[in-house]
Amino acid sequence: MWKLTERRHKQGVGAMLRISGALVVVLAGLSFSLGITFAHPADADAAIPEAFFVTRITANSLRDSEPHVSGDRVVWDRYDGSDSEICTWTPTGGTVALTSNSYEDGGQRVSGDRVVWYGFPDGDSEIFTWTPTTGVVRLTSNSYHDIRCDVSGDRVVWCGLTGPAASDVFTWTPSGGVVRLTTGGFCDCGPYVSGDRVVWSGVNGADAGVFTWTPAGGIVLVAASDIGDKNPRVSGDRLAWMSPPTDDSGLGMEIFTWTPGGGTVRLTDNALLDEYPVVSGDRVAWRGAGAGGAGSEVYTWTPTGGIKGLSTLDQMADFPVIAGDRVVWCGKDGTDWEIFAWSPQAGTVAVTANTRPDQEPDVSGDRVVWMEHDGSDWEIYTAVAVPVTVPAITELSPAAGLTSGGTTVTITGSGFLGLSGAGAVKFGGVNAASYTVLSPTSIKAVAPAHAAGVVNVTVTGLGGTSDTSGDADDFTYFARYQQNDSRLAYTGSWTAVSTAAASGGSFRFTNSAGASVSVPFKGTRIVWIAKKSPVYGVASVSLDGGAPVDVDLYSASVAYQKRVWDSGLLPNGLHTLKISWTGRRAASATDTNVSVDAFDVLGVLVAPTRFEQTDLRLDWIPATGVWKTSVTSYASGGSFRFANAPGAAVVVDFTGVRLVWIAKKSPVYGKARVILDGGPPVTVDLYSSTTVYRAKVWSTGFLAPGDHTVRIEWTGTKRAAATGTNINVDAVDIIGVLR
Structure with missing residues (x-):
């Protein structure tokens, strides 16, 4: 089968046409680690440390590769064993397959929510686009290959292999349809677009030149050397490309840039192989390699800052990409390929650090994507750059759980980066039973067992340990009673x-x-x-x-x-x-x-506490002579007191919520008067036809918490069946304490 294979590190003058019966797989790797800022000689001015929060997008037995990103939307191609399909992912929408057909799809690019790619529906490749509102739209339908597409906003560009030795550049917008930009019969290919400005490399058989086009200005030849200007990139009105100037005798490659107002500026002048420039705004980045191929490094340039080296020679840095002031590349760490990022604020940061190859990065704003090999196939990862700050907790949900532990708690806040070890999340100083960092602002943790009470939840990450002075990190442990x-x-x-x-x-x-x-x-x-x-x-x-x-x-x-x-x-x-x-x-x-x-x-x-009648805090009236003690094992505490005389009383002062009077009942007992907190008296009859010990004869009921007084008095009255007017006190059960 005929198949067009594009790898960004092989894009020179144009895409390569290859005959293949199967997709070509190049090894790459896997990582969940967070990048940590490390020192670099060129980053002495970096003042704001940052780390990357990594999310694994795919986890399957298929080959997912060639990721690209714009904003929060990621696109890539997935080989399912028979052909490749186009997939996209967003943090809120997850993974969506954009194509599901029986032919090859590839060369995907994305800008905002618009995705473009080429597919082989009719034996040759055609250009397709997709947005969430329109779905898949086929842009071309002809008898030649349309390849190497790019997109910016709603403008799509590509090159069409219009003749045996010719290719032309095309563009499309929803309102203007397809417009053919070149018709010169040369090899015009490798187009890129930014806004309405298109750039490409045109080859006339002898050498290559760099061209640009805008709707208002038409085609402009920007560079035309005798040796060849190629691999142009564009951002706004700034172009960058590589060219082997004659003064290097063909041994090197140099980087050039152009703007409509400033013309062409040569950025490098050495004997190294400076190649594959990328541009964003006024920042240009590229790979610089020794003429002998021994090592390579990533450089960047701005009009005000000049040239700056971002990597180290032993990294074998390669394939830089750029968004704003952030430059990303893959480089060897001595073992395998890892992803690195640089910004003026944070310096160089290792996005991945593992034992698996990580390659093909792309970047948009603070989001980086790449592909990693897990030992059997390729998977897609993304990471978001986050400044390293002291973790802060703004909410716990739920903010309460049981003393037995096991409550799943969502911790919301910021600075949740670089958590490691069992002690990174604690409840009242006790390690969480488990935790999962969902994002730099969210953690899902399982509360451990803990005594009842209000405790502080803490998070320890790269920036330190969260503060506990506020209430947002308070977690309440309840004891559950059935x-x-x-x-x-x-x-x-x-x-x-x-x-x-x-x-x-x-x-x-x-x-x-x-x-x-x-x-x-x-x-x-x-x-x-x-x-x-x-x-x-x-x-x-x-x-x-x-x-x-x-x-x-x-x-x-x-x-x-x-x-x-x-x-x-x-x-x-x-x-x-x-x-x-x-x-x-x-x-x-x-x-x-x-x-x-x-x-x-x-x-x-709380359960009632029993206080015996022998407790010295009971006030017996009168103190002597009237109240007599009877010793018996049937009584609570082995004894009780009884009285049968005018003026006999006992006062019980307590602090609590309830009191129960425990007494003996028998045929010889009469009626007592009970007064609670100076209120109206209540009559309590202690008569029983048979003798009963430890009877609960009266209760205050449940009271408002506080100090209370119960007074029990002899009345000298009885029911007709009773043979005496005795009253007695065996004990009191109090929810609270005697005073």
Whole structure:
């Protein structure tokens, strides 16, 4: 089969026509590493370090090669085993195959969102273009080869092999169609375009000259030596090309540049082989090699800065490309080919550093692309240049997780470059269980196990370690308590349901009046985890006895383990959350159920502490003579006190949220009077037809956190069945402490 093969390092006067039964593969390599700025003698003025964040675009068993880039759009050709197709990639759109046919496509170039290439649909090569809005458009349809296309904006150029020893330059725009620029019967080929200016090399059989064309100025012969001017490039109105001047006796090649206002300027004057210039704006770059071929180096030139060497001789630097002030090339690091980049601000940076060949770079702005050989085939990579700064965290999502670890957290910020080792991301000083750097501004990390509390997340990269003085890096570790924890106080009728979808494998629900659950905890925050569904209604939530708020558990679809209410940050101390059934529902709900699955607590659930009647902090009235002690193993702590006289009382001062009075009940016991915080008295009957020890005879219920006082008094009254009017105190259970 006839196949046209183009490699940018082989583009001389024109493309080469080659007979081949298979695509030619040249080795290249693979890398995930970040480039790190290294010192270079020519970069003494470089002040802003930068690194490259590398993304692997392809990972397959096919040959992906010849990448080009414009902005964030990358194009390349992919050999699928039978022919080559054109592919494109953007960070947001991923990889898209532009062609899928049974013939060869290649020579792709890109400008903005316009891609051009040549294909062999009819035995000879034709020019095609694609944009996201138009799709694939065929530009030529003739009986000769159209090759070596280039594009700038909406202007496409190429050369057509119009005769046995002739080729001509063509251009196309959406509004003007195809225009033939040359008809001289010479070999006009290798066109490039920038805006509306086209350049090419024209060969008249004796030597080569450089030509340029604009719609307004037509064709202008820029350079015509006796030996040959070739490989012209263009950016705006500046041209650059290489030519072997006569004073080098044919042993060297020199670099020239031209502008309409400044004419031709010779940039090099030596015995070296200076070749393959590229140009962007007023900056020109090229490869300089010794006449004997021993080593090569990349140079750059600007009108104000003159010539500057960018690489070192032992790199065997090759194939420079340019965008603005950034020059990129591939060079040997002593082992294989790597990608290097240079800018005036950052100096020379190694974009790759691995044991695999990296070749064929291209650059647009801060984005570099290249191909790398992974040991079996070629893959496409891209990297974005990012200034090295101290990492900064601006957001964590989610910003909370469980003490058991395992929460996947997206860390957003900047300066996420050069992370290495397990300790690059830490939660409260503990290494993240794992992390993946998605971009210089995003990391996905798995939180490790940690004690409950608020901790700082830190990121350590090339620029140092992130600051922790703000709140954006705060991560809250909650302790999760399941709905069946014994410290939860349920009232009313609740039903337990087992399901793997619930936290801990089960949840509770209620749909009955008077049902509630109280959650005492010590800490600074609590989150209610619940099931939501179409049959769930509105619950009433109150914190520390405050004003209740409604929480709607309705959802159009069933959802488990939802964070339905959050207390926000509270003063550190004892608190009580109460959830009550209301019997109300949203209009869309079909029932009024309320569920409890779990609670995430920044702190701990608390259980009552038992204080025996022997505790000296209890105030017995009178202090002596009235209250008597009875010793028995049936009593809590082995004893209790009882009284049966006017004026007998005991005062219990405590700080907390709840108190339960523990007492003996029997036929000889009467009625006591209980007063909470000076409020209205409550009568508590201690009579029982049989003797009962350690009975919970009265409770304050859940109170607002703080200081409280309970006073228990003898009344001398009893029910008719009782045979005495005794009262007694065995112990008190307090969520809090005695004062």
